[in-house]
Amino acid sequence: MGLIDKIKSMVVARFGLQDMPPRVSGGRSDAGEIVTGSNVLGISAVWSCVNLLSGTIGSLPLQVYRQDGNARKADPQHPLYRLLHDSPNYDQTAVDFWMFMAASIELWGNAYAAITRGEGRIIGLTPVSPELVAVRRLSSGSLEYSWSDEGKAHVVTDMDMLHVRGFGGSPLGGMSVLQVARNSFGLARAVDRAAGETFKNGMRPSGALKFDEFLSEENRATARNELASQFVGAVNTGRPMILEGGAEWVPFTINPDDAQMLESRRFSVEEICRFFGVPPHMVGHTEKSSSWGTGLEQQTLGFQKFTLRPRIKRIEQALMKQLLTPKDRAAGLTIEFNIEGLLRADSAGRATYYNTMTGIGAMTINEVRRLENLPPVPGGDVPRMQMQNVPITQAVNQLEAGNADDA
Numbered sequence: 001m002g003l004i005d006k007i008k009s010m011v012v013a014r015f016g017l018q019d020m021p022p023r024v025s026g027g028r029s030d031a032g033e034i035v036t037g038s039n040v041l042g043i044s045a046v047w048s049c050v051n052l053l054s055g056t057i058g059s060l061p062l063q064v065y066r067q068d069g070n071a072r073k074a075d076p077q078h079p080l081y082r083l084l085h086d087s088p089n090y091d092q093t094a095v096d097f098w099m100f101m102a103a104s105i106e107l108w109g110n111a112y113a114a115i116t117r118g119e120g121r122i123i124g125l126t127p128v129s130p131e132l133v134a135v136r137r138l139s140s141g142s143l144e145y146s147w148s149d150e151g152k153a154h155v156v157t158d159m160d161m162l163h164v165r166g167f168g169g170s171p172l173g174g175m176s177v178l179q180v181a182r183n184s185f186g187l188a189r190a191v192d193r194a195a196g197e198t199f200k201n202g203m204r205p206s207g208a209l210k211f212d213e214f215l216s217e218e219n220r221a222t223a224r225n226e227l228a229s230q231f232v233g234a235v236n237t238g239r240p241m242i243l244e245g246g247a248e249w250v251p252f253t254i255n256p257d258d259a260q261m262l263e264s265r266r267f268s269v270e271e272i273c274r275f276f277g278v279p280p281h282m283v284g285h286t287e288k289s290s291s292w293g294t295g296l297e298q299q300t301l302g303f304q305k306f307t308l309r310p311r312i313k314r315i316e317q318a319l320m321k322q323l324l325t326p327k328d329r330a331a332g333l334t335i336e337f338n339i340e341g342l343l344r345a346d347s348a349g350r351a352t353y354y355n356t357m358t359g360i361g362a363m364t365i366n367e368v369r370r371l372e373n374l375p376p377v378p379g380g381d382v383p384r385m386q387m388q389n390v391p392i393t394q395a396v397n398q399l400e401a402g403n404a405d406d407a
Contacts, residue, residue: 027179029186033193035178037107037131043188045269048283049276050106057311058099060337061085067332075333079121080323084335088113088125097127098315101164104130105311106276109166109174112145114156115323122323125162135163135172143171164318181275188268277307304339312337340371361385 028034041047062084066075075081088097101111108130116124132147143158166174178185215223266285273280282303319335350372357363366380 027182029182029189031183031186031190033186033189035182035185035189037178039189040107040178040185043185043192043268043272045188045272045283045285046185049273049278050103052278052282053106053276053307053311054099054102056308057102057315057337058095058097060098060312060339062094062098062335062337065334065336072334078328078333079123080335083122083125084319089116089127090124092127097125100127101315102311105164105166105174105314107176107178109168109176111162111164111166113162114154115160115162117160128161137172158322162318162322164315166314177275181272184268184271184275188272191268277303279303308339312339358384359386 041050063074064078064081064084065072066078084094086094088094092100097113101113104111104127110130110133112128112130112133113125114128115122116126128147128149132149134146136144138144138157143161143163144155145158145161145163146153146155148154163173165171166177168175211223269283269285270280273283273285279302316334316336320329324333324335354363354368354371358365358368361383364381364383366376369376369380
């Protein structure tokens, strides 16, 4: 056991941190690459998946709703409404804050925000990087969160820390994708590095200089330094080589296609998309599927239902459990993302939806106009229902009654 491992063991034994989940990076992959939160975003597929998920969630309006009889209405007067909907802290907008929180969940499996209280209520939420936070269970049953930032140590309990957990379900934290998928991420980085080295050498395979006789120290140094410096690299591609003294250039005939480098890169994109639950076409990977048609539309709907919905519910339930008071919950207050705009689809889909909802009386004309950012019209608040398949005698009677009214 090395010195570092011994120190870790002593700390665990001294402070009882056996239940502290691993944090920081994902570690070294089987491909030999170190996987961290910063360098993994250099993989285009990871960047696209995290940006797509966090950007979509961060752009959704988060609202506090209050039950009003049989209706449920947004409650802008609640102290948490402006905090969650507009600006959780002095520095960030709601979009900035929730994008950071959602990205933290995607990579580290946890999102943390320190709670600031004033006058008996929550007045601020300040995000904390998951790389810095350590969590452990106290003997009292509470959770303790500790981290250091800008030279200052912080220790708080779960009463003063918003903790949104990712996949995994453990009270101490969700599972880190950086750790679980480190081999896939490391393979993608290794393939990218190999491709970079290939292009660095002008897409030419390495080779060997062959001599008929053993070289002197001076000639060996000349061949190793001067020839290599003049003919290695993309800028020297096609430059003629001057070989003398019986020297012969023997190329190694291995190219990227033979090594299936391009196929490995395609596989890495698909593998990364599986970890994040994102359809490959949504990150620009459309080699094996059409970019048009109902197939991709169904994939997009599946993304909304099976990828976004669990993530949104995790955040909503964490907020209701940790930020709402027992009095708020008893009064029927809820915190939910408004996903209506996300599900509206295109203009033709909206028209069909609105026509159906107004035709069965489920929505009024003014409710539809409000969703389309149009002003209300007189009489538009009355639900309407179409009459179809009525007996012909009833239709005749209604027509005669209408004519009598016109007269």
